[in-house]
Amino acid sequence: MRQNGPDKRQLLVEHIVNGQTEFYRLALSYVKNRDAALDVVQEAIVKALSKVDTVREPAYLKTWFYRILINEAMNHFRRGRDLVPFEEALAGRAAESRDPGERLDLYDAIDRLSLPEQTVIKLRYFEDLKLEEIAQATGTNLNTVKSRLYKAIRRLKDMTGEEIDHAP
Amino acid sequence: MHPELERARARYRAQETPEELSLAVRAAIREGERLRKRRRVLRRSLATALAGCACFVLLVNGSPTFAQAVYDVPLLGSLARIFTVTEFTVNDDEHVIDVRLPALENTGYTDLEQQINQEISTRVQAVIDEAEQRAQETKEAYVSTGGDPDDYIPVIIDVDYEVKCRTEHYLSFVIQKTETRASAYTEFYTYNIDLETGRELTLRDLLGPNWMETVNAQVEAQIAERSKDPDNVYWTAEEGGFQGISEDQPFYLNQEERPVVVFEKYELGPGSMGSQEFVIQPAQ
Numbered sequence: 001m002r003q004n005g006p007d008k009r010q011l012l013v014e015h016i017v018n019g020q021t022e023f024y025r026l027a028l029s030y031v032k033n034r035d036a037a038l039d040v041v042q043e044a045i046v047k048a049l050s051k052v053d054t055v056r057e058p059a060y061l062k063t064w065f066y067r068i069l070i071n072e073a074m075n076h077f078r079r080g081r082d083l084v085p086f087e088e089a090l091a092g093r094a095a096e097s098r099d100p101g102e103r104l105d106l107y108d109a110i111d112r113l114s115l116p117e118q119t120v121i122k123l124r125y126f127e128d129l130k131l132e133e134i135a136q137a138t139g140t141n142l143n144t145v146k147s148r149l150y151k152a153i154r155r156l157k158d159m160t161g162e163e164i165d166h167a168p
Numbered sequence: 169m170h171p172e173l174e175r176a177r178a179r180y181r182a183q184e185t186p187e188e189l190s191l192a193v194r195a196a197i198r199e200g201e202r203l204r205k206r207r208r209v210l211r212r213s214l215a216t217a218l219a220g221c222a223c224f225v226l227l228v229n230g231s232p233t234f235a236q237a238v239y240d241v242p243l244l245g246s247l248a249r250i251f252t253v254t255e256f257t258v259n260d261d262e263h264v265i266d267v268r269l270p271a272l273e274n275t276g277y278t279d280l281e282q283q284i285n286q287e288i289s290t291r292v293q294a295v296i297d298e299a300e301q302r303a304q305e306t307k308e309a310y311v312s313t314g315g316d317p318d319d320y321i322p323v324i325i326d327v328d329y330e331v332k333c334r335t336e337h338y339l340s341f342v343i344q345k346t347e348t349r350a351s352a353y354t355e356f357y358t359y360n361i362d363l364e365t366g367r368e369l370t371l372r373d374l375l376g377p378n379w380m381e382t383v384n385a386q387v388e389a390q391i392a393e394r395s396k397d398p399d400n401v402y403w404t405a406e407e408g409g410f411q412g413i414s415e416d417q418p419f420y421l422n423q424e425e426r427p428v429v430v431f432e433k434y435e436l437g438p439g440s441m442g443s444q445e446f447v448i449q450p451a452q
Contacts, residue, residue, distance in 0.1 A: 041189075049203070049204055050204045074312070106172045110176065
């Protein structure tokens with residue numbers, strides 16, 4: 001009943017093996033901890049492989065895997081923070097260390113964005129995904145991705161004082 | 169790219185990757201494969217059962233001797249029957265699926281059997297795939313809006329069938345799919361086979377060329393009759409209630425070989441009315 005099973009599985013395994021360094025870095029950029037990042041990558045791989053038969057189009061495997069990986073990373077983030085909602089933790093952290101007039105390095109500034117904004121920036125500029133691919137990988141539509149990207153760029157500009165062009 | 173962004177990218181890329189990464193990746197791939205195979209066993213049992221069924225049909229088709237032999241066995245040859253091809257259960261964090269899948273045999277019309285069995289299995293598989301997909305999306309939405317995955321209540325899907333009529337003339341059965349989340353939603357598919365012609369029955373075959381008028385008049389009369397009970401609420405035609413039956417109105421045959429037309433929940437009245445059935449008598 002499912003003819004393409006072995007092909008999709010094979011494609012996914014290749015994609016995972018070839019991209020493992022990138023996947024690990026992306027996970028690490030969320031969880032900030034080596035062991036946790038390894039866990040996230042492993043969990044994402046297990047989940048993806050066990051469900052690969054549900055993917056209809058082999059062309060979507062790449063973004064589909066990103067989606068699982070990012071979900072795992074965020075789950076980890078939430079579990080780690082226990083009952084403190086992320087926004088609150090973030091607000092606390094930002095308030096204590098932020099000195100008026102202090103300019104942040106762009107890379108550190110990205111950590112202060114909301115999780116969805118971080119994801120858009122990382123996928124666009126560090127993983128070189130197209131906006132359409134980001135929409136698929138985050139399960140949102142293209143317009144949401146665009147508005148998130150522009151908002152994130154504005155906020156980064158506020159935090160760093162740097163003008164970042166946003167070639168789409 | 170902006171130099172500042174270039175620098176951030178360089179810092180991102182410079183994040184050290186641990187030596188054991190590729191080992192961890194390999195281990196995870198193996199574990200994922202193992203889980204995938206476990207899931208596939210369930211699917212395969214379905215495919216194998218259907219393949220067995222197709223074999224039987226082909227055998228009848230291909231060998232006159234075999235076909236003759238089957239028809240000579242009185243019970244097997246004379247009475248078409250529905251049997252359960254496969255039963256399976258999937259039970260995980262996202263969903264609980266119970267399936268009892270029927271197939272058809274001994275109607276004497278192998279092409280028809282094949283076609284219907286194929287249709288049943290494709291339809292049921294599509295229903296399950298769709299439900300799985302939806303279950304996964306629902307769970308993702310639940311979790312991403314802050315729900316604890318451990319508290320998630322899995323979607324329950326039930327696929328079952330019921331034989332409504334089995335005589336020497338007709339065979340009629342209904343396949344039902346019920347998906348339960350906050351409330352249950354049922355979909356059904358009906359199959360009616362004329363064993364004399366080997367075709368799927370239509371209401372026209374049973375009620376003649378004026379079948380639409382016949383059915384409409386009787387459904388309206390029965391709605392009026394049932395509405396006398398204040399517990400029964402039907403929408404009027406203006407409110408979106410009964411506006412005449414459709415060309416492909418689902419129906420089945422009851423044990424008396426009378427057609428019973430079926431309307432889905434919400435089609436004629438509020439959800440509390442459930443799905444509605446009307447037995448139709450032949451026009452005088």
